[in-house]
Amino acid sequence: MKAKMLVASFCAIGMSGAFSQSKFEGFYGQIGVGYENVNPSTSSSGITFSGIGTVPASTSISSQGSFVGVATLGYIAPITKDFLLGIGVDYEPLNSQSGNFAYNVAGTSVNGNWKKQNSYNIFLSPATPIGADALLYAKVGYSSAQIQSTERAFSYTTNLSGYMLGLGYKQIIRGGLYGFGEINYASYSNVTRSYAGSFQGFSASGSNTLGANSVNAVIGIGYRF
Template sequence: MKFKKSKLLLACSGLIFSFVAFAQSQFVGAYGQISTGYEDNRVSSAQLIGTNYGGAPNTTNSVNITSSSAPLVLGLGYLFPVQNNFTLGFGVDYSALTQETSPTTFYYPSIKNSPTFNYKFTISNRFNIFITPGYAIGQDKLAYTKLGYSSQSVQYSQTNCCSSPSNKAQVSGYVLGLGYKQFITSGLYGFVEANELT
């Protein structure tokens, strides 16, 4: 039995709050950040293909699975001044926590009284690299967009029988986001950010 990936999408969206340190003021320079918030993962159109004792391969039903949780994201980056109030940032971040979906049921529609197989999906090692064009509002506020590339591992494992985790796939996509940062004190700011991975 193997994992058929006809369409696999992972999305994370919501609000992320954190406090970070800038090397320089006015949103220019190197930064490091730790953040958390809300994350929604979706695995779409997942199917299994199985062969029974050398027979013709059979395909299961197609399922969509979601999982919501709080991530822990570690990031580094650098912001450059461009012209007037415009900035351009480059950054990377890493999601340090593993996310799991609830078990979902697969069966073979072409087989009468088909047995059912429950599987869960595990999403881990998400790594993003991105640019952040921004616009400074005054001395202590910054609105920005986020454009980048994301990669993460997706693995499935059976929960109602005896198979070990298998078929780990590396899934990639593009990150699109909007954000707002505001200094709280010298060297510390908070931010709110919404991202989608497609």
């Protein structure tokens, strides 16, 4: 009888440890700062004049690195004792620094600048505990951003969407307070903008295509509620 009681007690302790609550389980909020590099790409169809033909055009655009701030809200749930799954939303409240672009046609160049703004991610986050106070996690999800382009007195915004991937590490500091560091990559699909008008009595039309990708490295603090 004593042997059976000891075995039962040992199993109960083992089961309790196996299903104990992670220190990162539940709702959390975090803020981070770091560096982000945005690498846009652009191309042009040229300008087509009705009854005449198409005048080829060339484009160039610079990449831009700048300070980035990220605010995140999310929730982490246990799947097994060694596997957690989170869901969350990132938002970047600050615009990037401006980059430059140029549009060249028939020996005439139009110069302007661009900046990335209103960027956010919606992601799933598989994770695994490392010891009692740390967490290694990945991120995969949907990403959205706007590129605002300005040339002379004209300004227009292109909405980009795509996917994001990330990898990060969290470490408990005290209670629910933790520090974290992560690297994120986003790739946005190309968007084509068409335009039409008239020049010297001829109807003219064309299109420009814009895409982008970005990489950021962020460190910060968070709190698990």
